[in-house]
Amino acid sequence: xxxEHDVAAIDQMKIKVSGTEERPISTELWxxxxxxxxxxxxxxxxxxxxxxxxxxxxxxxxxRWTNYTAWDKEVTEGAFGAFCISAKNPVTEENPxxxxxxxxxxxxxxxxxxxxxxxxxAGQTYGxxxxxxxxxxxxxxxxxxxxxxxxxxxxxxxxVVPAAEWTELSAEVTASADTTRGRLRLGFSQPGVYAxxxxxxxxxxxxNGLEHMRADLVxxxxxxxxxxxxxxxxxxxxxxxxxxxxxxxxxxxxVEHRRHNFNIWGYHQSFRIGFYEYLRLCEEIGAxxxxxxxxxxxxxxxxxxxxxxxxxxxxxxxxxxxxxxEFCNGGPDTTWGSLRAEMGxxxxxxxxxxxxxxxxxxxxxxESRMQQILDAVRAAHPEITIVGTSGGWDYLLGRETGARMxxxxxxxxxxxxxxxxxxNSEVYADVRRGGPQIYLGEYGSNGNxxxxxxxxxxxxxxxxxxxxVVTMASYAPLFAKCDRHRWTPNLMxxxxxxxxxxxxxxxxxxxxxxxxxxVRPVELEGPKMYHRDISDRINLGFGPTYDFDKRSGxxxxxxxxxxxxxxxxxVAVPQxxxxxxxxxxxxxxxxxxxxxxxxxxxxxxxxxxxxxLGDGRGSxxxxxxxxxxxxILSSDAQxxxxxxxxxxxxxxxxxxxxxxxWDLTIKVADRGRRIQLFINGEEVLDGLDDRPEEPRRTATVxxxxxxxxxxxxxxxxxxxxxxxxxxxxxxxxxxLSTVTATVLAADGPFAGGIDEDAxxxxxxxxxxxxSSPRYRAExxxxxxxxVPEARxx
Numbered sequence: 155x156x157x158e159h160d161v162a163a164i165d166q167m168k169i170k171v172s173g174t175e176e177r178p179i180s181t182e183l184w185x186x187x188x189x190x191x192x193x194x195x196x197x198x199x200x201x202x203x204x205x206x207x208x209x210x211x212x213x214x215x216x217x218r219w220t221n222y223t224a225w226d227k228e229v230t231e232g233a234f235g236a237f238c239i240s241a242k243n244p245v246t247e248e249n250p251x252x253x254x255x256x257x258x259x260x261x262x263x264x265x266x267x268x269x270x271x272x273x274x275x276a277g278q279t280y281g282x283x284x285x286x287x288x289x290x291x292x293x294x295x296x297x298x299x300x301x302x303x304x305x306x307x308x309x310x311x312x313x314v315v316p317a318a319e320w321t322e323l324s325a326e327v328t329a330s331a332d333t334t335r336g337r338l339r340l341g342f343s344q345p346g347v348y349a350x351x352x353x354x355x356x357x358x359x360x361x362n363g364l365e366h367m368r369a370d371l372v373x374x375x376x377x378x379x380x381x382x383x384x385x386x387x388x389x390x391x392x393x394x395x396x397x398x399x400x401x402x403x404x405x406x407x408x409v410e411h412r413r414h415n416f417n418i419w420g421y422h423q424s425f426r427i428g429f430y431e432y433l434r435l436c437e438e439i440g441a442x443x444x445x446x447x448x449x450x451x452x453x454x455x456x457x458x459x460x461x462x463x464x465x466x467x468x469x470x471x472x473x474x475x476x477x478x479x480e481f482c483n484g485g486p487d488t489t490w491g492s493l494r495a496e497m498g499x500x501x502x503x504x505x506x507x508x509x510x511x512x513x514x515x516x517x518x519x520x521e522s523r524m525q526q527i528l529d530a531v532r533a534a535h536p537e538i539t540i541v542g543t544s545g546g547w548d549y550l551l552g553r554e555t556g557a558r559m560x561x562x563x564x565x566x567x568x569x570x571x572x573x574x575x576x577x578n579s580e581v582y583a584d585v586r587r588g589g590p591q592i593y594l595g596e597y598g599s600n601g602n603x604x605x606x607x608x609x610x611x612x613x614x615x616x617x618x619x620x621x622x623v624v625t626m627a628s629y630a631p632l633f634a635k636c637d638r639h640r641w642t643p644n645l646m647x648x649x650x651x652x653x654x655x656x657x658x659x660x661x662x663x664x665x666x667x668x669x670x671x672x673v674r675p676v677e678l679e680g681p682k683m684y685h686r687d688i689s690d691r692i693n694l695g696f697g698p699t700y701d702f703d704k705r706s707g708x709x710x711x712x713x714x715x716x717x718x719x720x721x722x723x724x725v726a727v728p729q730x731x732x733x734x735x736x737x738x739x740x741x742x743x744x745x746x747x748x749x750x751x752x753x754x755x756x757x758x759x760x761x762x763x764x765x766x767l768g769d770g771r772g773s774x775x776x777x778x779x780x781x782x783x784x785x786i787l788s789s790d791a792q793x794x795x796x797x798x799x800x801x802x803x804x805x806x807x808x809x810x811x812x813x814x815x816w817d818l819t820i821k822v823a824d825r826g827r828r829i830q831l832f833i834n835g836e837e838v839l840d841g842l843d844d845r846p847e848e849p850r851r852t853a854t855v856x857x858x859x860x861x862x863x864x865x866x867x868x869x870x871x872x873x874x875x876x877x878x879x880x881x882x883x884x885x886x887x888x889x890l891s892t893v894t895a896t897v898l899a900a901d902g903p904f905a906g907g908i909d910e911d912a913x914x915x916x917x918x919x920x921x922x923x924x925s926s927p928r929y930r931a932e933x934x935x936x937x938x939x940x941v942p943e944a945r946x947x
Contacts, residue, residue: 169882171676178622184669189390190387191631197270198371205224205269248404248413266339270638274331278328284352286313289346290346307339308330340353379667382626386429388596398415398452402481406428448510460514475527516548524542524559596629602906602907604902607912636654647909655911697734708733710756712729719748751817753815754816774789792904799841800839866880896916896919899914
């Protein structure tokens with residue numbers, strides 16, 4: 155990718171103070187959100203290196219998975235035996251499956267591959283644990299070995315499996331060499347019947363003694379300095395169906411008794427990181443806990459929409475919510491506080507907030523369930539601040555509902571392309587003050603390039619500017635394992651050896667390290683617009699179909715395709731079958747206005763299909779997205795997509811089904827800036843893109859009175875430098891010769907990406923503004939100027 159700088163151009167800019175009044179904002183504004191998505195828990199933050207150590211993997215996790223997934227069965231030459239699975243006489247009833255190894259002759263072994271291998275470091279000690287028993291009436295030897303990438307032993311230990319009763323055995327194993335593709339081998343060398351379960355192997359190295367968590371991931375999170383940490387979700391809270399709803403009681407106590415479940419994101423949950431471990435993590439990194447419990451309904455995005463807990467069971471459910479607060483804060487003499495004490499934490503965790511629900515469908519059933527929970531929590535625990543949900547789509551309705559119910563804070567989510575963030579930087583400026591405050595619980599810009607990070611810097615600047623009504627915000631998702639993610643972007647990626655900090659990460663850290671308590675409205679004067687050109691080319695592109703779960707195999711046929719040009723001439727296009735591959739019609743017609751007609755027949759699946767106009771994918775263009783959620787969007791090759799019209803999402807609307815036939819008419823004007831969509835002769839959308847320019851430079855000013863610091867935040871998402879006159883914002887600030895500039899800059903908008911470190915990092919410099927209050931911001935950069943001893947407003 156060539157460097158996208160205009161080295162000769164320096165644009166002159168000026169910050170103008172647009173108001174004299176500083177307004178206070180939330181001092182708890184910036185936090186983080188940890189959800190078990192993209193192998194963020196098992197195989198990630200959880201330090202256990204063994205995959206499927208409880209032998210509970212099955213087809214509900216993934217269709218091909220079995221109880222022995224991640225285990226290799228080994229039978230030495232001349233040996234005879236069998237590897238079985240049993241659920242009789244288990245260690246625990248919650249997770250009954252265990253391995254039964256019958257050794258009749260010679261030696262057998264089970265070797266665990268871990269999560270894409272195991273990393274062992276020479277001289278490091280690893281704690282091995284297993285539940286085992288001999289079913290042969292006599293003790294049996296069990297050998298534990300650490301293997302390198304060539305299956306050579308680089309550490310070993312032996313334990314003795316007792317007869318009759320299940321017993322937890324442990325051993326310390328020290329690695330004698332380094333390997334990044336290691337494995338764990340369990341050797342069964344004596345004839346007999348071994349029963350084993352709950353196999354684990356954890357490095358003894360920790361972050362400040364925080365057990366059961368991978369030290370480098372905790373360190374990377376701690377270096378963000380989040381004011382709060384949300385957990386566990388997200389979609390994982392309400393899950394996929396009633397039996398998959400997150401049950402907090404299933405996440406505390408001995409890990410053997412935490413019932414495993416499938417993960418809604420397509421793998422397995424062992425709950426080795428549950429609410430107790432989460433609260434300990436918050437305590438260690440100095441973040442306030444924001445635990446989230448289901449709002450008594452299941453996920454609205456699943457087939458046929460949400461399902462509520464029966465009214466007859468609401469009493470038990472509400473008691474469970476109250477029990478959770480007792481677990482967090484109750485004395486050690488209470489029922490659930492005593493469990494917390496037994497786990498090692500007699501003192502209260504001091505939880506002050508409780509989230510209820512996630513992206514739930516706001517309707518009368520949901521409201522009735524939520525009101526019952528609210529009333530009970532308020533009556534028993536008035537000290538707890540409830541964070542409700544505004545739903546997943548209609549936030550205005552969610553806010554109105556929250557106001558009516560008296561919920562103080564409402565959770566909203568915004569996953570948008572950079573183009574949307576640049577164009578909607580003041581999205582929260584018009585929120586009614588005096589109603590529920592807003593928690594932007596999940597947000598991001600659909601990528602990990604520098605252009606994404608800069609758009610998020612704009613978003614965060616204006617969230618901060620409205621920090622009197624947006625009281626908390628957390629980027630999502632937090633962690634993702636390289637090559638194992640189903641959702642991108644993520645703040646950090648990791649493999650078994652490294653943590654990769656993205657440009658998005660550095661923007662977050664820059665804000666978190668310069669947290670403010672007040673803001674001052676300003677305006678940036680000068681050239682700040684990016685103009686997107688739209689070609690006059692007329693072409694059609696189809697698909698690919700969006701298949702999130704890789705199972706639906708959506709197929710759509712388009713026939714009778716005809717384009718009518720402005721002069722009345724017509725061009726026929728051959729029939730197209732749209733599936734997983736993008737289909738380009740290959741037309742090279744030209745004009746500003748035209749009409750497309752076609753017949754769309756849905757053959758298979760339920761996922762959306764896109765009809766792209768103009769130059770199509772990879773260029774500036776417009777497109778129509780067709781499903782039960784019909785939308786017209788603009789797509790910019792650099793800053794992504796933004797919506798210009800849609801039919802609001804409704805999970806109750808019938809999705810496209812096999813056999814559905816739509817006669818489509820698409821009327822295009824001004825090269826796509828206006829698009830009218832007709833389905834079966836009825837106009838369903840009329841989209842007008844009336845903002846062809848995109849503001850790409852911003853300046854905001856914030857202050858921290860306790861630190862006596864003034865923060866000037868400058869975003870330059872254009873290819874030329876900008877010379878910014880700071881005279882009005884600096885005023886009579888002192889120590890202008892020692893202003894600190896924290897600068898994140900890149901060679902171009904597409905620097906950085908997924909599964910890798912950002913090519914550049916935030917750098918701290920000292921700049922002298924005493925002689926001239928001007929600062930030159932680099933192209934493609936985000937800068938925070940920290941000015942000491944700013945005057946009081």
